Amino acid sequence: MHTDRSKARDRISAGALALRLLVALPAxxxxxxxxxxxVRAAVAANFxxxxxxxxxxxxxxxxxxxxxxxxxxxxxxxxxxxxxxFDVFLAADASRPENAIEEGxxxxxxxxxYATGRVVLYSAARGxxxxxxxxxxxxxxxxxxxxxxxxPYGAAAVETMRRIGAYTSAEGRLVxxxxxxxxFQFVQTGSADLGFVALAQIARRTGGSxxxxxxxxxxxxxxxxxxxxxxxxxxxxxxxxxxxxxxEAEAILDSFGYGxxx
Amino acid sequence: xxxASSIWPPVLLxxxxxxxxxxxxxxxxxxxxxxxxxxxxxxxxxVAAVVALPLVLPPTVLGFYLLLALGPGGPGGWxxxxxxxxxxxxxxxxxxxxxxIYSMPFVVQPIRNAFEAVGDRPLEVAATxxxxxxxxxxxVAVPLARPGFVxxxxxxxxxxxxxxxxxxxxxxxxPGETKVLSIAVYEYVETLQWPLAHLLAGxxxxxxxxxxxxxxxxxxxxxxxxxx
Numbered sequence: 001m002h003t004d005r006s007k008a009r010d011r012i013s014a015g016a017l018a019l020r021l022l023v024a025l026p027a028x029x030x031x032x033x034x035x036x037x038x039v040r041a042a043v044a045a046n047f048x049x050x051x052x053x054x055x056x057x058x059x060x061x062x063x064x065x066x067x068x069x070x071x072x073x074x075x076x077x078x079x080x081x082x083x084x085x086f087d088v089f090l091a092a093d094a095s096r097p098e099n100a101i102e103e104g105x106x107x108x109x110x111x112x113x114y115a116t117g118r119v120v121l122y123s124a125a126r127g128x129x130x131x132x133x134x135x136x137x138x139x140x141x142x143x144x145x146x147x148x149x150x151x152p153y154g155a156a157a158v159e160t161m162r163r164i165g166a167y168t169s170a171e172g173r174l175v176x177x178x179x180x181x182x183x184f185q186f187v188q189t190g191s192a193d194l195g196f197v198a199l200a201q202i203a204r205r206t207g208g209s210x211x212x213x214x215x216x217x218x219x220x221x222x223x224x225x226x227x228x229x230x231x232x233x234x235x236x237x238x239x240x241x242x243x244x245x246x247x248e249a250e251a252i253l254d255s256f257g258y259g260x261x262x
Numbered sequence: 263x264x265x266a267s268s269i270w271p272p273v274l275l276x277x278x279x280x281x282x283x284x285x286x287x288x289x290x291x292x293x294x295x296x297x298x299x300x301x302x303x304x305x306x307x308x309v310a311a312v313v314a315l316p317l318v319l320p321p322t323v324l325g326f327y328l329l330l331a332l333g334p335g336g337p338g339g340w341x342x343x344x345x346x347x348x349x350x351x352x353x354x355x356x357x358x359x360x361x362x363i364y365s366m367p368f369v370v371q372p373i374r375n376a377f378e379a380v381g382d383r384p385l386e387v388a389a390t391x392x393x394x395x396x397x398x399x400x401x402v403a404v405p406l407a408r409p410g411f412v413x414x415x416x417x418x419x420x421x422x423x424x425x426x427x428x429x430x431x432x433x434x435x436x437p438g439e440t441k442v443l444s445i446a447v448y449e450y451v452e453t454l455q456w457p458l459a460h461l462l463a464g465x466x467x468x469x470x471x472x473x474x475x476x477x478x479x480x481x482x483x484x485x486x487x488x489x490x
Contacts, residue, residue, distance in 0.1 A: 040436065048453065067436070067437045067438065068437070069434055069435045069436050069437070069441075070435065070449070071435065079351075079352060079434045082329055082333040082334065082349055082351050082352070083333055083334045083339060083342070083347065083348035083349020083351060083352065084349070084351070084352035084434045084436075085347065085352055085353065085436070179452075181452050181453060182452050185451065185452050185453070185454060188454055189454070230347075
């Protein structure tokens with residue numbers, strides 16, 4: 001298991017691998033208290049900034065390391081279905097982790113909600129957004145959302161617009177990011193006048209204008225994590241999920257505006 | 263977030279990928295180019311067209327087929343099963359295979375042209391002097407076609423460095439394994455880390471210019487020598 005992971009990391013350089021083996025040989029037989037492992041995590045785009053802080057805290061608290069691959073939840077799920085070598089999956093919904101278990105990619109009994117997310121209507125310009133009326137007035141030419149079929153935050157955006165009766169008028173002016181990260185990029189750079197993004201993306205940013213969508217305007221964004229088959233025998237992967245459940249991670253998530261279930 | 267040291271793993275990985283692809287491309291591309299240059303069969307242009315397909319196909323199309331071929335349901339998945347994993351996609355080997363296929367026309371075409379320019383005559387002379395076809399290939403055809411090999415290798419290397427679409431489809435953006443330079447630029451732009459995006463993008467611009475200039479200068483010299 002350990003060699004498997006070291007190998008994967010060192011695949012960059014066969015020379016480095018050979019060197020590592022040479023260096024490691026004399027150490028064989030020496031007592032190693034906790035084996036450092038590597039976690040490969042597939043993480044929904046909205047969670048990027050929080051994940052990097054959780055990862056730093058995890059690496060400080062344990063001997064393990066974590067590497068992230070970010071994308072939309074749907075995109076990551078497709079990669080997992082095609083055999084991508086991830087140990088854990090931090091989705092932006094509950095249904096993909098559920099599917100992963102049903103399809104045999106996820107380990108039964110390991111799914112839990114690590115965060116509940118909030119959607120924000122946001123503009124990089126000041127004073128453009130103060131409430132849902134920003135959508136009605138039609139003072140914008142482009143509204144960015146994440147692609148609803150693969151990104152739960154995009155689906156919540158569509159649901160919100162339907163709920164306030166703005167979808168039909170806005171439909172022709174929608175631009176789609178492949179994930180909520182790209183949707184945010186469109187808005188933050190001013191390419192799109194406004195857009196629906198994740199609260200976590202702007203929680204620490206000042207400036208612009210925002211309307212935090214009431215949580216009952218759409219199905220709750222329950223972000224679930226699940227241990228994947230590939231990580232089932234990786235103690236570092238289980239340690240990472242345990243850390244994500246813990247109070248240190250909770251404090252970080254809280255600072256990004258995420259909620260916790262109960 | 264704007265830690266400049268984070269640009270090195272993708273750069274090193276990309277160089278590694280390009281070096282490995284170029285070696286494989288020369289290994290596989292040379293016999294193909296030789297056959298295309300020498301054969302008289304009427305299927306020749308059909309084969310040449312297959313090799314050239316990546317010039318026209320969207321990388322997403324190639325990526326889609328590769329994903330199926332490398333994934334759990336395809337031959338690549340079967341092969342990966344021998345090593346204990348489910349898929350060859352989302353691995354360094356996977357993007358290496360993708361890059362080799364995608365850059366093949368850039369290597370085969372110049373080498374084929376160079377072989378064709380050598381013509382029959384030097385090989386016939388070599389044969390009358392008692393050289394076996396194998397000897398003639400290595401001691402006559404390859405040295406004479408050297409400019410073609412240089413162009414092919416440079417273009418294959420450079421094209422792999424710039425590869426984006428196929429890797430995006432079959433790579434999975436895994437740091438240290440499949441997160442190559444072009445994907446890193448995409449991610450830096452998407453996450454608004456523009457200083458890092460500038461660093462990589464500017465570096466690529468200079469690199470690409472240098473490669474094209476070097477190729478042109480080299481071709482100009484080789485051409486000059488040929489007509490002299």
